[in-house]
Amino acid sequence: MRQVYLDNQSNTPVDERVYNEMLPFLRENYGNAQSMHSFGFVSKDALEKARLQVSGLIGSKPEEIYFTSCASEANNLAVKGAAEALKNKGKHIIVSSIEHFSVLNCAKRLSQNGFEVTYIPADRYGIISAEDVEKAIRQDTILVSIQHANTEIGTVQQIEEISKAAKKKGILFHTDAVSTAGIIPVDVNKLGADLLTLSGQQFYGPKGAAALYIKKGTKVVPQIDGGVQEGGRRAGTENVPAIVGFGKACELAKAEMQDNYGKIIKLRDKLIDELPKKIEHIYLNGHRTNRLPGNVNFSVEFIEGEGMFLLLDQKGIYVSSGSACASKALKMSHVLTAIGCDAAVGQGSILMSLSKYNGDEDVEFVLKEFPPIVQKLREMSPLYSYFKKTGKRQEAGPGTDYEHAHEHGNEEN
């Protein structure tokens, strides 16, 4: 069966050149990078080469790159590590309401431990205003953490302005650049970041390797205590094969960024322009132009996301959805909620994310297969038949079941 993978925001395929680079480190070069014999040096050298490649992608010095096992770990190290390091200076931190859970839940944890958190709202396009950030800054603010772009709705922030607002007051600035690094230009100096998270699995590297950029002189308390790895800031045996792959992915991303960008954005725009011509009552989530090149996120009214993605799955099209039913927590995506997406309409959200491995034929396939799926589910939907008969949207009316709403709430965490 034909397979069209459109869930690249969750994970991209590994580039063959990355894979080949990793192979020797899975078998022959198995030395521990901390060992003092010649065998260990091979791994150590590979690690340092990767550090150089990663720093090359984001314009930092190699010694400012700290490898972690994943982006969530890097975000934990940034947010909790910086808060802990600066707690004597103040206990207030600022994040946006559309951050990844690895930032939001760190903020939640900190607020349970005596910190105060301000959540900056996003506008309906997912944009965080630098002015709002500036207004939220207090005497005791120690950290601002705002993502570079939102993985789900694709909105790219004006990070330079936001970091400027923080820097003006001498406040540490972290940005989660997981969905932008390797995809669009990310330069730590231009962005004005003291801390920046990136992950190779978003741009054709393997899972298991990510990094936190820590600007020289920035204090961060380690979140994994142990040995001397990563300058004592992140203990644990280095995952050399994955880090080697991550490094190679950075090198390739830098060299091929422009080509990939041009190719992917064309596919994205075709989907964004053509789908509404074929399907009525669908709404683009996120900003039309300040948008990740591979992100297509629509809310399809009158139907629910899981039904769509299961039927797409049957056709070999792999996507994602922000609907409550599609999430294991049974809650609509916090991002759609934060941008004020109608709770009923947001249930029909569908996220298609593209990579350099997608082509025109994939887009054509989606344009052919998706509209009948929507039609099939709408024919079954009481909300759609109500709309067809009356021209009105059904209110959350008879049968409104708040007990179930509470059950949803209880399943959080």
Place this chain on the structure above:
Amino acid sequence: MPFYSEKVMDHFQNPRNVGEIKDADGVGEVGNPVCGDMMTFYIKVKDNRIEDVKYKTFGCGAAIAVSSMVSEMAKGKTIDEVKAITNDLVAKELGGLPSHKMHCSNLGADALHKAIENYLSKKGK
């Protein structure tokens, strides 16, 4: 392992008895769009038996499969037999549902019972 049982996928992909009954004897609705699941059931009753049953469902794969299964279980049964159908029985007939789908998607029996209540209250008048 796939997320849903084969039987759930079959009912989801080929739902039985979808539709509306214009001159229904009873209509029952549960859930709401904000929750992500909503079902409207229509029944036609003759000689104390469910002569016909149709539904429209907004919801996930489980919600659609549940509606389809309930409609099959109810067709031709007496009112009392249908009253004995529970959400748990429906889930069992479907070969089980993922645990987190048991509460909010598994509302088919409730919707059907509401349609019967609606029928009985109309009949009582």
